[in-house]
Amino acid sequence: MDLPFDPKNPAFEYITSMETAQKALEDLSAAKIIAVDVEANSLDPYTGVLLLVQLSTEAKSYIFDARSILFKDLPLYKKIMEDSNIIKLLHNASFDYKYLKLHTHVELKNIFDTMLAEGVLKAGLGMGYRLKDLVDRRIQKDLLNKDLQKSFIDVTKNTKITDEQLKYAASDTLILFPLFRQQIEDLKKENLQKIAKLEFAVSPVVAGMELKGVFIDVKKWRKIIADLGEKRDRLAIEFQEAIRHLYSFSQMDMFGGMGDMININSQVQLMELFNNKLGLNIPSTNDAILNRVNNPIVKLLRDYRGYAKLVSTYGENLLQKINPVTGRLHPSFLQIATATGRFACNDPNVQNIPRNSKEFAFRECFNPAPGYKIVDADFSNFEMRILADFSGDEKMINALKNELDIHSYTASLMFDKPYSNDFKKKFPELRQMAKPIGFGLMYGMGAPGLVGRIYAETGKEITVEESDQLINKFFQSYPRVKSFLDKMAKNAQKNGWSSTPAGRKRWYHLPDKDDIDYRRKLSSIGREAKNHPIQGTNADAIKYALVFAHERMVKDKIDGAIILTVHDEIACEVREDQAQDFAPALASEMVRAGELFLKKVPVVSQPFVGDVWEH
């Protein structure tokens, strides 16, 4: 394909004086589309130095040396960056957005992000979305050389930028134009413009959320993990004591202390212990298996693991991620890491911090800054509402319309008992059975899976046949739910993709007919496709809600920021005196987002105000 530039010799101008900067900006202000990229010496905008800001037309890249250019003295710079009529073309815009906001005090407007675009175009296919991946796939293999990317780590305030580095910086923006033209066509062809626009609108909100970060009470956190660590250590010793007699040798250190018999964390050694020494005959050591084994050693291991998990995953490692400049955690919210459209999160992952319990309350350590409150809202039973709405099942819709307790109502239908407001009290065990069925079937669960779920939930051991009958009962109660889910599975198995009503698509690798795993892979696609419109619509709604909530904050002049999102939840930090008013506003913006997709079932969002995360 024809490239608009020679990658060995890209057209660029290196700008180090205010006079040439002004001239460059005048040239740029005539462009309809500007590619934007920055080079910095760190991934962290708080500790890093902004080195280069590349602003490019399709013909030429203007490379501003941010160490000598004072952007604040160039009003045209801010005007261009915040001009909604000029498209800003970026790859992974949220990274550049953060640097530009923090170091040059502009907020990019009208973003087209080639990384996000690729994400919506290739969801589910397991492809990389790095710039190099896109260029390799779409333009030419190995055209883009990213070796120089790391070279900027060593650049400081006074280091000279090499010609090679400038060529690299220029190429990174110039290459975005051909990618953009291809993706625009692909987005049209797949009818994904609307979802791409949504993702582009979410990107600055994510950048803002990542910049703001979240406060964590370190002392309180350390107290929790110290307590859990002690419990873990005691259980480890007890475990070794309990198995000592099974081992012929007894290790002793030089002071007479008893050594460990096995490495308690080694799955291989545990299997040897359980199957060869104890004759338990178990296929694996995961908790779903171990919880059915009545054995004191197994019990010790399960308890140990509970604490060991918490200490290792949520211990000191997490605190090390506190930013030295802000004193807060700044997790990354990954906008397109999942096949369904949901966010993922890392460094640290705050989407799997354990729920508060009597024994430990990690989420209570997430607090607002002094003078602020946490304002949080989440969708109630949202996925169940989506299922009811999309399937059109009358009984499920009416139950939700009438605000019945949905799991009690399901149990009343399945087990032929009258529904009442105190059903939960009168038939707790029936409700307990119905709950995992409702959730499980949304994910395409089968009878054997349900046996395990019911056991974990209720401690009741049922047969696969009984499980099968329960599933049938559920589907007889909600017949349209079954036909809806089956249709989703069938379509995906035929077409190789599924979509949410908002238009978000997910692709599947359809297996060849002669594939050894043909049936297994096809079943898997069926289950994924049953779940996709449900989980994906939840994701669509929360992404709209993030944009709406952010706009609302600006409109209502709220002193605050969005700090977290966890799938069906948005948490904000808001100045004390505004928190009570903003809480219902946040909930209503979430409802407005949800109502874009649910037409037959009400959307409910529950707001909370407090000094800790979680209510």
Added chain:
DNA sequence: AGAGGTGGTG
């Protein structure tokens, strides 16, 4: 370094 097992969340 990468795979596999395990387990935390929605």
Added chain:
DNA sequence: CATGCACCACCTCT
């Protein structure tokens, strides 16, 4: 036929 969706972090083992 195989048998629950979506993730990320930590651990061991190769």
